[in-house]
Amino acid sequence: MTATQTPPTAPAAPSLDPKPSSKKPGGIRRIGLFDGVTIAIGLALVAIVVIPLLRVLIGLFWVDGQFTIDPIVRTFAIPDLGELLINTLIVVGGSSLAAAVIGVLLAWLNERTNARMGVVGDALPLLPFLLPPVAGAVGWTMLLSPRAGLLNSWFRDFVSLFGIELETGPFDINSWYGLIMVFTFYAVPFVYMNAAASLRNFDTSLEEASRLSGAGAIRTLVKVTLPAIAPGIGAGLLLCIWFGFGMFSIPSIIGTPAGIDVISVRIVQLLTFTYPPETDIAVGLSGFVVLFVGLAYMMQARILRKGRFATMTGKGSRSAVTDLGAWKWPLRILMLVYVAGSTLLPMFALVIVSLNGYWTPNIGWDSLSLDALRIAVLDDFITRQALANSLGLGLAGGLIGIVAAALVSLYVARNRTAFARGLDVGIKMPAAISNMVIAVGILLLLASPPFNLSGTLIILLIGYLALYLPQASIAADAAVSGVGKELPEASSVSGASPSRTFFRIYLPLMVPGLVAGWALLFIRMVGDLTASAILAGTGNPVVGFRILEVFNGGSYALLAALSTVLVLITATVLVLVMVYARRKSRFGITTKVG
Amino acid sequence: MPSTTAVHDDTTSRAVPGADGATPSVRVEGLRKRFRREDGSEVLAINDVTFDVAPGEFIVLLGPSGCGKTTLLRTIAGLETPDEGVIEIGGRTAFASQRGIAQPPERRGISMIFQSYALWPHMTVFKNIAYPLTSRKGLRLSRADIETRVRTALAQVGIPELEGQYPSQMSGGQQQRVALARALVSNDDLILFDEPLSNVDAKVREQLRLELVSMQRKLGFSALFVTHDQTEAMELATRIAVVDSGRIAQFGTPQEIYSAPATRYVARFIGAINEIEGVVSAVESDHVVLDTPHGRVVSRDTSAGLLVGEGAVALWRPERGHLDTEEPNTVNRWRVTVDAAMFVGSHTEYLVRSGDMSARLWSPRFEDVASGSSSWASVSPADVRVLPITDGEGGPAVTGSIGTTGYSA
Numbered sequence A: 001m002t003a004t005q006t007p008p009t010a011p012a013a014p015s016l017d018p019k020p021s022s023k024k025p026g027g028i029r030r031i032g033l034f035d036g037v038t039i040a041i042g043l044a045l046v047a048i049v050v051i052p053l054l055r056v057l058i059g060l061f062w063v064d065g066q067f068t069i070d071p072i073v074r075t076f077a078i079p080d081l082g083e084l085l086i087n088t089l090i091v092v093g094g095s096s097l098a099a100a101v102i103g104v105l106l107a108w109l110n111e112r113t114n115a116r117m118g119v120v121g122d123a124l125p126l127l128p129f130l131l132p133p134v135a136g137a138v139g140w141t142m143l144l145s146p147r148a149g150l151l152n153s154w155f156r157d158f159v160s161l162f163g164i165e166l167e168t169g170p171f172d173i174n175s176w177y178g179l180i181m182v183f184t185f186y187a188v189p190f191v192y193m194n195a196a197a198s199l200r201n202f203d204t205s206l207e208e209a210s211r212l213s214g215a216g217a218i219r220t221l222v223k224v225t226l227p228a229i230a231p232g233i234g235a236g237l238l239l240c241i242w243f244g245f246g247m248f249s250i251p252s253i254i255g256t257p258a259g260i261d262v263i264s265v266r267i268v269q270l271l272t273f274t275y276p277p278e279t280d281i282a283v284g285l286s287g288f289v290v291l292f293v294g295l296a297y298m299m300q301a302r303i304l305r306k307g308r309f310a311t312m313t314g315k316g317s318r319s320a321v322t323d324l325g326a327w328k329w330p331l332r333i334l335m336l337v338y339v340a341g342s343t344l345l346p347m348f349a350l351v352i353v354s355l356n357g358y359w360t361p362n363i364g365w366d367s368l369s370l371d372a373l374r375i376a377v378l379d380d381f382i383t384r385q386a387l388a389n390s391l392g393l394g395l396a397g398g399l400i401g402i403v404a405a406a407l408v409s410l411y412v413a414r415n416r417t418a419f420a421r422g423l424d425v426g427i428k429m430p431a432a433i434s435n436m437v438i439a440v441g442i443l444l445l446l447a448s449p450p451f452n453l454s455g456t457l458i459i460l461l462i463g464y465l466a467l468y469l470p471q472a473s474i475a476a477d478a479a480v481s482g483v484g485k486e487l488p489e490a491s492s493v494s495g496a497s498p499s500r501t502f503f504r505i506y507l508p509l510m511v512p513g514l515v516a517g518w519a520l521l522f523i524r525m526v527g528d529l530t531a532s533a534i535l536a537g538t539g540n541p542v543v544g545f546r547i548l549e550v551f552n553g554g555s556y557a558l559l560a561a562l563s564t565v566l567v568l569i570t571a572t573v574l575v576l577v578m579v580y581a582r583r584k585s586r587f588g589i590t591t592k593v594g
Numbered sequence B: 001m002p003s004t005t006a007v008h009d010d011t012t013s014r015a016v017p018g019a020d021g022a023t024p025s026v027r028v029e030g031l032r033k034r035f036r037r038e039d040g041s042e043v044l045a046i047n048d049v050t051f052d053v054a055p056g057e058f059i060v061l062l063g064p065s066g067c068g069k070t071t072l073l074r075t076i077a078g079l080e081t082p083d084e085g086v087i088e089i090g091g092r093t094a095f096a097s098q099r100g101i102a103q104p105p106e107r108r109g110i111s112m113i114f115q116s117y118a119l120w121p122h123m124t125v126f127k128n129i130a131y132p133l134t135s136r137k138g139l140r141l142s143r144a145d146i147e148t149r150v151r152t153a154l155a156q157v158g159i160p161e162l163e164g165q166y167p168s169q170m171s172g173g174q175q176q177r178v179a180l181a182r183a184l185v186s187n188d189d190l191i192l193f194d195e196p197l198s199n200v201d202a203k204v205r206e207q208l209r210l211e212l213v214s215m216q217r218k219l220g221f222s223a224l225f226v227t228h229d230q231t232e233a234m235e236l237a238t239r240i241a242v243v244d245s246g247r248i249a250q251f252g253t254p255q256e257i258y259s260a261p262a263t264r265y266v267a268r269f270i271g272a273i274n275e276i277e278g279v280v281s282a283v284e285s286d287h288v289v290l291d292t293p294h295g296r297v298v299s300r301d302t303s304a305g306l307l308v309g310e311g312a313v314a315l316w317r318p319e320r321g322h323l324d325t326e327e328p329n330t331v332n333r334w335r336v337t338v339d340a341a342m343f344v345g346s347h348t349e350y351l352v353r354s355g356d357m358s359a360r361l362w363s364p365r366f367e368d369v370a371s372g373s374s375s376w377a378s379v380s381p382a383d384v385r386v387l388p389i390t391d392g393e394g395g396p397a398v399t400g401s402i403g404t405t406g407y408s409a
């Protein structure tokens, strides 16, 4: 604070000062138009999640204008309630545990050992996007159905060479193991992504220290590495549980024929296939989903609080790779088999069956043609309508979702206020609530007067937006944080107004991330079955709804054809976005600062 | 705020003339900025800072890591809002807590070079540099004018051939030059630099430093330059502000800071120093006498205004000390043992010890003094600075500067 002034200072400069504005001391700026619009959008997004959720919770105690515990009583009176709950817990628990083991193993192999294959590592988290769960469930049915399943039949042909004759089987997709297996395939990426990220950020010197202390590779893995990445695994498991309770397509296509009923399927049955709809009981069952997912969240929070997981340095050195020796190739082949088995095989089955025109193990390889596909999809009016609706909803919903989420992310990043943080939590909340519950809430709220949106595309759009908001928000966060702090600051200092900074700096730099986010939303929305089963009808058919209808009608070739089209759409979008992302990377937008 | 815009419009014409033609480029008064850490505790990143920068000055803010240099720069740029105080830029109030004025950065008409350069990766070099010209309100330039000015700026920083490149396709030094060109292109009166040279290697850094100085002297803008490298500070600055945990510990020319450090903190932070603590035994008009465990120390420096009986510390620079085999004819002399002699090219450094006191002496001549041999160390009273002992205790965790350890008793 010593102010030695070498040159003489002028007396107070002539009054060139700006007039004191309405700004408060401390420079709190008024909320501009830009921020005002953002806040309105953010609040709307939070509302379409929170209000339906409240509707469900209130619905448990408030029916036809008066307080009651009737829905709860009637829920507990469901004759097979115990079986329903236990089934659900077995499927979700079993698949989550299996996914944890497989996911961690794959992540470790790909991040920390010389068996790693960059491509496989990159592809793993993308696999479920390539093959939406509905399509996957149908594909596995085509492969492992006891009589007509392609794999079963080929297996029987093979063993008959050794004189063993089988009539059916030996595998049956409509079984406990079949159901848990397909659930697991879709749960693995959740664990893989989180575990791989933790392993990447994990300070390898801890592992080295353990090896130097005389512990072997396996002991080091169990004693040092796994505990350090426990939070990552926990987060992955939580996602598996959340996914499992909300998952509707796999259990309805694989579990129902096996007589394995789970909560999500029952809720949809009560709402859409029962007349009159048993809304009360559906709401009561939704309460269980809220309860279980909530419990999983609390456990995760406790794990995080108990341990001081402070080992992350953000600078995992890439050189520390475990040499697997002779195990390298067997493990690599195992990884490839996993990727092929979990995704490529069911895709193959779908394509073959739809090209063949009907589902039979005896494929006429010469008579494969696109005719069946054309007849099933393009010549069918309702299917065409469903496709058009789904594509339209995916395009529009994805765009609206990602742009809205980007505005909110930007606002949250630039305003570190309690309100901004609340908005952020609100927009990510659907991740904590099961998809099923939100969809039920939206149906209860918007299908009845005064909205009467039942059977419209609007209700589907709102449902999709509410369901896939967290994904949009996370993608947008990544895009915003990728821009960093200094690039926009440099723009302000250069004299650019906030809106100019947004359009010239933020937007161009965020576009690659936003396009990826849009693709993700598009794929989720087009392949959605959860909201579609509850919110769509013959008046507003979408692909997911149509698949379910065809499945219930028992036309398997048509089912395969529809699923193939779904996979084609998804794969096309994914490939286009990846090509685009590669082209964009020539800017090397790695000049990450701040 | 139409009035602001109107004022802003003519900022590109050089310095707003003041009543007597000496409006400071920047005037900062009573500035304070608090940060709340994640754990709830508070940091006073800027603590009552006041200073002026005259037009054409090159001011270096020098201080250890975390002392608040970047924060000070960012408040002047408008990227951070202070809690209290006044900031005037070119005679216009950019911030005044009392009057509720807080201009956003885009209205302040200054340029800044970021530590990471902050070049926009999706724009070519040309577009990056043209950006301030197309962004500034009221600066309507024709396409031809913009091209001329961008090319001029590129030529000034010596990379005319790179205008079509993207930032990711350039070396660190080249990116640095682009950032500099972007700051120069709008001809602002004030350019802020946040450790712009810390990301390039030593050779390039030296080169850029020289170019920067000559460019600044030629173009005449005022510079506010943050660094924690004292050599850089000495070389660039017309005046240096030494920052100590949010305060300015001393503000003066490099010579003043070096030869008359205002506090022990400053003395230790800049260059190497020897220290002896003691008690004032006599204060005369032209000298001060200290009683120390190592005998009397006499100094011609009476600026500290000390009283007899007060604790004080005597400080002197190693190059002011002498080493002789014969007993010298100076009051401040000690019989010492030479612990080590280190030849470093420009001079020889001797580590000497007298009882539990050790000191360093630099001599331009190299004499082969055997370790352990006994000798005389001395320093002239004119070269000894005396400061109150309470001052600067618990000084900074000095990093990266040679020989800052005090050899106090």
Ligand SMILES: Nc1ncnc2c1ncn2[C@@H]1O[C@H](COP(=O)(O)OP(=O)(O)OP(=O)(O)O)[C@@H](O)[C@H]1O
Residues within 6 Å of the ligand: B035, B036, B037, B043, B044, B045, B063, B064, B065, B066, B067, B068, B069, B070, B071, B072, B228
């Ligand atoms: N946004 C912030 N929130 C909380 N504390 C902050 C923030 N920015 C800076 N600080 C704190 O303010 C103090 C000064 O920080 P500043 O960045 O100005 O230091 P600096 O002198 O530039 O250091 P360096 O030389 O390392 O860049 C530090 O203690 C820092 O932790």
Ligand SMILES: [Mg+2]
Residues within 6 Å of the ligand: B069, B070, B071
């Ligand atoms: Mg800094």
